[in-house]
Amino acid sequence: MNRLANKVALVTGGATGIGEAISKLFAREGARVVVAGLPDDPVDKVANEIRQNGGDAIGFTGDISFLEVANECVQRTTDTYGQLDILINNAGVFVETNEVQDYTEHAFDYMLRNNVRSTFIMTKAALPALQKTKGNIVIAGSEAGVLGIPQNAAYGGTKAFNMAFAKGVAGEQAAHGVRCNVVGPGPIDTAWTHKETGPMNKKMEKLNNQANLMGRRGTPEEVANVYLFLASAEASYVTGAVYMVDGGITIGKGPAGDQADSSFKEEPEQDLNLQHGMEGHTAIR
Numbered sequence: 001m002n003r004l005a006n007k008v009a010l011v012t013g014g015a016t017g018i019g020e021a022i023s024k025l026f027a028r029e030g031a032r033v034v035v036a037g038l039p040d041d042p043v044d045k046v047a048n049e050i051r052q053n054g055g056d057a058i059g060f061t062g063d064i065s066f067l068e069v070a071n072e073c074v075q076r077t078t079d080t081y082g083q084l085d086i087l088i089n090n091a092g093v094f095v096e097t098n099e100v101q102d103y104t105e106h107a108f109d110y111m112l113r114n115n116v117r118s119t120f121i122m123t124k125a126a127l128p129a130l131q132k133t134k135g136n137i138v139i140a141g142s143e144a145g146v147l148g149i150p151q152n153a154a155y156g157g158t159k160a161f162n163m164a165f166a167k168g169v170a171g172e173q174a175a176h177g178v179r180c181n182v183v184g185p186g187p188i189d190t191a192w193t194h195k196e197t198g199p200m201n202k203k204m205e206k207l208n209n210q211a212n213l214m215g216r217r218g219t220p221e222e223v224a225n226v227y228l229f230l231a232s233a234e235a236s237y238v239t240g241a242v243y244m245v246d247g248g249i250t251i252g253k254g255p256a257g258d259q260a261d262s263s264f265k266e267e268p269e270q271d272l273n274l275q276h277g278m279e280g281h282t283a284i285r
């Protein structure tokens with residue numbers, strides 16, 4: 001407990017799915033949290049839920065792929081809390097599945113803007129404040145950034161960008177005392193990986209669960225735990241690193257999940273009171 005005492009964290013895409021878990025876990029660990037998201041995201045609800053549980057959080061609404069919005073978000077953070085210690089670049093979209101010949105140009109541009117541009121712009125906006133506190137950044141990669149993903153090849157490309165971008169940032173920002181790392185989730189139990197709530201079809205959903213060594217999706221909490229470690233002082237010697245939280249999908253061979261021990265297949269209990277796991281960004285808005 002209190003691993004983030006006296007810290008201020010800005011979590012992009014912080015109101016749904018994995019982001020909600022990060023926001024709530026960081027608040028429970030003592031951080032003051034800015035929950036940032038797009039206009040339709042439940043940012044104020046999540047900030048409220050955190051405050052009702054005795055934590056400290058505010059919501060920020062806006063598209064952080066625009067520099068003026070990202071600057072405003074950082075300004076709101078420092079105006080409210082006086083500093084910024086941790087930037088979690090978690091925002092991202094997964095809005096279409098199609099083979100490349102059928103993948104729309106519009107969806108491709110939308111993904112570049114929300115997965116790639118948002119990470120670059122938010123990092124650019126936050127660095128002056130992070131350099132003051134000698135803070136750190138954690139960026140959302142993906143197993144798809146390592147392995148690629150059929151029928152969303154462009155998505156995998158955006159995540160590969162994020163993973164290489166983070167290493168470049170780590171390399172240059174060490175001179176300012178700022179660390180930068182990546183969390184690379186595998187298939188996680190959010191709206192994106194269910195055929196009912198996202199663009200994945202039944203076949204993709206099944207393959208995701210079979211291809212990892214646990215034989216199941218990861219939970220948002222299991223991902224948030226690794227964000228917490230990397231953002232905390234416990235990771236003081238970790239920078240430029242990619243931590244996969246993927247149930248072993250990047251080393252699995254064939255339908256490895258079918259062989260998983262039943263203990264691996266059980267999701268650990270969560271106690272973060274998550275409410276918005278299935279409200280993620282799964283279509284162009």
Ligand SMILES: NC(=O)c1ccc[n+]([C@@H]2O[C@H](COP(=O)([O-])OP(=O)(O)OC[C@H]3O[C@@H](n4cnc5c(N)ncnc54)[C@H](O)[C@@H]3O)[C@@H](O)[C@H]2O)c1
Binds near residue numbers: 013188
């Ligand atoms: N769910 C998975 O299986 C999985 C796997 C690998 C990586 N990831 C990564 O984890 C992150 C979170 O995914 P999730 O499954 O929780 O999805 P999600 O849709 O629940 O969360 C993403 C959030 O980011 C917000 N967002 C997107 N673009 C934004 C912008 N320009 N400005 C502000 N907010 C913006 C969305 O509105 C949404 O609330 C993403 O970066 C994703 O690439 C997820």
